[in-house]
Amino acid sequence: MRWQGMPEFIAAAQAQSFTAAAKQIGTSVAHISRSISALEDYYNTQLFIRSTRKVVLTQQGELLLHHAKKAQSVLEQGEWALQKQQAQPSGQLKITAPVMFGEQFIMPLVHEYMALYPKVSVTMILSNQTMDLIGEHIDLAIRIGELADSNLKARRLASRAVIVCASPEYLNEYGQPYVLSELAHHQCLLGHADTWRFQEGERFRHIKIAKTKLRCNSGWALADAAMRGLGLVQLPDYYVQPALQQGQLKEVLHSFAIRKEPISAITPANLYQANATKALMDYLAEHLSDRLGASYDLGLGR
Structure with missing residues (x-):
């Protein structure tokens, strides 16, 4: 019972909006409001400062969010451990990659991966902007060059000169x-x-x-x-x-000439990797280097 209302609290805190939290979870604004009011009654403290446009965490709310996110991560990892043995990847993946590199090299491999795993659906965002993986709910990003963000988990797929x-x-x-x-x-x-x-x-x-x-x-x-x-x-x-x-x-x-640069798959470090995400990274790691080397033979660039 201690966890009741926590998903609603975390969603509202991250979105700074009861309405956005309700859409994210798939429930009503009234349910979000009741859940958070129940938490405030339980802990006998105010967790949010409410206004007509957004909600902002109090100091006590910030403290609770810090520990609640850790607990949520542990629970998610436990759920993942239970589901890990599922035979086939499934679910929705949201991916981002640089425009030209994504079009020429990543998307063909993603298409092959989807043919292997028909239960996976993909939303691909081709953009040369560095996107906020957590804020945009992105499961996997392809990035080229040295990485500076320590809050991300990286797997080297290939390299380029x-x-x-x-x-x-x-x-x-x-x-x-x-x-x-x-x-x-x-x-x-x-x-x-x-x-x-x-x-x-x-x-x-x-x-x-x-x-x-x-x-x-x-x-x-x-x-x-x-x-x-x-x-x-x-x-x-x-x-x-x-x-x-x-x-x-x-x-x-x-x-x-500069030293070879890594081509990496990036995931948020504090979230477990879904089976579909891990399978896609495995597929990219296995095939991307060969595909880069074969680009001219495939007729690209002529």
Whole structure:
């Protein structure tokens, strides 16, 4: 009986709204209000300061929420342990990934995964914005690069290098750069950023590109432009590696290349992983590296 009303309290505290909490749980606003009033009577303290627009936790409410979330996590882990042996993943997954990378590499693998596990349904959000996993109720995020948020649980799926390259024809005409200062004298093909990233020893450098003949948010389009001799380009290896191997592009400034970056699957650290989430991460970890290496053979980027 001590737990009665706690899910309603946690939902209202996180949403700062009885109405939003009712929608989240699938109940009425009146039920949320009664449940929280019962908790306040039980603990003989005010948990919320109520207004017409939102509700805000009191100091006592903040203290109770801190411990209630821990208890909720333990209960959820217990429920997960009981369900762990279910034969097939099922349920709703909400996923986010960067737009271009998600379209080209993640979504095809998600489609294959859904064909294997037809009881799973997916909501995919393709966005280059860093989303709040807990606030947006996201089960799994794909992120590229080093991770700074310690409140997230990460699993490395693959890695990528970032390469500066150009066609042999362009280099024959304009020369090959050997130091970073020479970039100012070259045509550079840009994506969404105005800077390119490099590394000198342990020092990272961001070089602002002054001259460009083309700006485009598609890596495949930029790789094609570089192969046609329009300029230098800095792209992840999966866009250009086959062209490098075939001699259509040549890498430059290799001594300043940044170290390989991780491609990771991220989940909230304080929540248990549903069977469907774990199965998807396993599938991505098994197949993503091969899919990145096979991108050119699949006809992507031509």
